[in-house]
Amino acid sequence: MSILPRLSFKNQAFKLRESAILDAATAVLSQKGYDLMTMDDVAGAVGISKPSLYKHFKSKEELVGEALIRLLDGALDYVAALDPSHGPMQKLSSLLEWALRVRLEGGLPFLPSTSPHVREMLIRNVKYMLRIMKLNRQLEALVKQAQQDGLLSRDLPTDVILYSYYARTCDPAVEYLQKYSKMASDDIVRHMLKVTFEGFH
Amino acid sequence: MSILPRLSFKNQAFKLRESAILDAATAVLSQKGYDLMTMDDVAGAVGISKPSLYKHFKSKEELVGEALIRLLDGALDYVAALDPSHGPMQKLSSLLEWALRVRLEGGLPFLPSTSPHVREMLIRNVKYMLRIMKLNRQLEALVKQAQQDGLLSRDLPTDVILYSYYARTCDPAVEYLQKYSKMASDDIVRHMLKVTFEGFH
DNA sequence: GTCTATAAGGAGATAGAC
DNA sequence: GTCTATCTCCTTATAGAC
Incomplete structure (x- = not known):
């Protein structure tokens, strides 16, 4: 060219x-x-x-921002490539599985940090925020649709489900199971998905 | 005296x-x-x-260690004071509620950090580890008993439930609901408990 | 025991040679 | 564009006066 x-x-x-x-x-x-x-x-x-x-x-901030942007782009690509014939629950489950596998293979978690410094830095990062908001819109739509279909609890506010969903992508239990229980990645993913959607019961 | x-x-x-x-x-x-x-x-x-x-x-490490030890002592006291007539599920739910309220009032989460530095520092701290192990023994017993009683899933390994339980005490969704959804503490606690035990369904 | 002042070392960022 | 050497600031920790 x-x-x-x-x-x-x-x-x-x-x-x-x-x-x-x-x-x-x-x-x-x-x-x-x-x-x-x-x-x-x-x-x-x-x-x-x-x-x-x-x-x-x-700067260090720019470097880290770009690394996280690349991660989010991966997530957005993954969402865009999801089978359109699948329902919202399958899509949510599929993306969470993808995020967990990325982490288990040494990648980064979404919501990489609860540190105020990092959070503030990311909020100032326009490129990053654009992607976060795009992803958030799509996930919120999936959650709302699943709630309307009666597949997710309508007793829970959408925010509670959405934030908890994000939290599962960076759940420290994953590392503990890997480190202390020596559990295989496939089993970790399977159990985490079950706990996320069905709880402990 | x-x-x-x-x-x-x-x-x-x-x-x-x-x-x-x-x-x-x-x-x-x-x-x-x-x-x-x-x-x-x-x-x-x-x-x-x-x-x-x-x-x-x-040192800074000793100071932080002592702060976390005080937190764990609070948790151990709380567990010791639980109504003995209550079943394991009520006890687990009650302690998680206590931990969430401590956090919402500006206190520390259990599992204060997934940072390797902090984790290593705490593992070297004998006083801290003694309390962690004591608390862990009691919680593991509660989870196992609840599983035997059929109140918690027997399909899930005890470790998965236990680590996920710990993870809920420091779930970032709590901060997000507080910060972005302006949700009242009581509602946050109620929803988090529901999500923990029953999942999203 | 409390303070002011300072040592010691780490980490982000850069000057300037090649 | 890449490197060696350096600047500057911040943070842990302490020396020494009161």
Whole structure:
């Protein structure tokens, strides 16, 4: 497409490195969380120096924001690719399963942090907020539809179900089952889905 | 009791100040989390200087450990005071309600952090671990009994129920409902209990 | 025991050579 | 664009006067 293939090449290499940086940031972030993740960690994991890192992302906040945006894009893509013939419950269950598997494979949880600093930082991030709001609209619609169909409790406010649904994507029980019970990923996912929708009964 | 009332007085004042420090640490901790809480924050909240703070607690880790130990002692006292005529389900529900109310009133959640640093610090803390293990034994017994009685699902491993129960005590949905839905504390507690035991259906 | 002042070290961000 | 070396600020923790 471009008249300048050399530039295109450079651009491709640049994008590749950027992607590698985001992979590294994602891995470090999922292990240590925002506050304990250092830019040295990320640079070291990619195998570049810190100033090179800053050529790609002008601050720690921007780097983390981009990593989370990529995660949300994955979720939005997943939702868009869901079988339209499925009902709202199947879709909600399917997305939660996807989010849990992403985490179990070393990725990030949605709602990555309850830390006020991180939350405030993300609220200031327009690109991030656009995606969050888009995802939220779609999920809210699914929950409301499921409630109308009588598949989800109509006694519970939609907000309660929606926020609790988000909370399940970052439920610490997942890590505990993985770490202390040595449970296989498939079993963790299965049990978490059951607990989410059916509770303990 | 003491032959030296003056010493006893001093001791009482010392204990009082210690308690005030723990109150302040609890408040800051619940707002900012461990990593972002500074000793200056705590000293400022109590109205003393940082070196005075260090006369009471020799490190940040010890201070936070003691705050969490006090929380666990509260939980253990609560469990010990539960009506013995109640069944395991009532006891589990009652304790979860207590934990949620503590949080809603500005206290700390159990499982205060999934941060590896904090977790490791607490695992090294013998006093803390003794209480955690005691509480865990009692809760595990309640869950197992409820499962035997057919009140909790026997399809779910005990671990899944137990870890998910812990997770509900620090469920971020609570903060979201408080912050964004402006929901009253009583309603939050009621809905969270329902979601925990009955799921979304 | 309480304070003022400060040491020691970590981490985000950058200057400037190549 | 990449690196080495450095700046600057913040935070834990303490020395030493009162």
